[in-house]
Amino acid sequence: MATRSRTTRAAAPAASDTTTPAVSAKANAETTPEAGAPPAARAARAPRKTVGKTSGKTADKTAGKTTDKTQTPAPRTAATRDPERTSAAILAAAVKEFKEHGYGGARIDAIAKRANINKRMLYHYFGDKDALYLAVLEGAYMQIRTAETRLHLADLDPVEGVRQLVLFTWRYYQEHPEFLSLLGTENLLKAKFLKRSARIFDLNSPLLSMLSDLLRRGEAAGQFKPDQDALDVYLSMAGMNFFYLSNRYTLTTTFRRDLGAKEELARWGEHVAEVILAYLKA
Template sequence: MPATSPAPRLRDADKSQLVILSAAMDEFAQYGYAGARVDRIAERAEINKRLIYYYFGNKDDLFLAVLERTYADIRAAEQALHLDEMDPVEAIRQLVSFTWHYYLDHPEFIALLNSENLHQAEHLKQSDRIQEMNSPLVAMLAEVLERGRKQDLFRDGIDPIQLYISIASVCYFYLSNNPTLSTVFGRDLRTPKALAQRLSHMKDLMLGYVLK
């Protein structure tokens, strides 16, 4: 009888890890790191709990793997925008719009970041990949800003990291604090009209900063 090829076993292992990561992402997003339970992750994944420990070590390592996957997903989606091929002004508009819609479509991203910030980024500090993951985004935005400067459209001396933090912040704060903001101001800030107004405002805000 011929020996079993290792390829199917590798594919099964990859599939199992992806299923576990997906289930873990849902669990951590719903309950936070502190409230998440490995037993429930195993139930969500319909997999033996021992496999979770086999592939990911412990709960801390699993949470870090989820965070790294979350960042890898958004960074890959940003790279797919090809901002370096756009007019610089349009590139800034597109980055703001993309960030806004990504947060809207992936509420788990905000939930996971909230949880990790509560823990003072103690898991991300253990990552040897996270800074490398974010470097292409910084380089891409720096290239857009430099082209805009050379075309006499953008101001000199704009820090791409500061700009990205500002874009992420104005998107993140509005959504993560929407229940309290809506209550305090007596306005439903999640209606389609309110969301469209917010996006328009954020684009104007960012362009008002970068344009000469």
């Protein structure tokens, strides 16, 4: 009995040893190349194992942190890579701020927030509030003058050209209330900022040139009276349109007639065109 017991106990390790060759073979298969490889190769392999071990929790955490960091400064990165887009975004935000609060009430902080940038970036592009406001004014004039060139007035009959310019001006004022607001603000400031502009005359002179050409051709064709002043004609059409829109609420209340109604707005544009053409008629 004693002999059998010792044999059983001695056999137990032997049973466990049966798994040893397989484990050892696997271990040898993994470790032998490393052992036989040159030192540089072993060094090159070592980081891969380290990366593999840390690509779980550590890599996930790092990825999470990286994502958070890239999300925060994204506007600044975009601004750096696309300066034209950033400049346009700042101007668009500034237009809204100056329209709603005027020059005095507008805040750089609010403009930067609207444009989704920081103040430092805004100052980098435009210098200060005064320079930004002047850029907004110049931009507003540039937009309407550029849109007027698309009328191709030089290709139209003089009478039709004047009509189209009157109706275009009327529609533009309705579609761009910010333009009228900016003009109102700058007039309250007695053109303080426009006087600093070196390009404001050049921006607006093409309009008078186009209108002068219409008047000269109309005169030559016997359609218009001679010696008509282009600025007088423009002030007449712009004045009637501007006055209507800037005072339509008080006029609506005073005369109990909805001057903001669609049919009223359409009628007024035609009325102004007829008044201007009747005045010019030879």
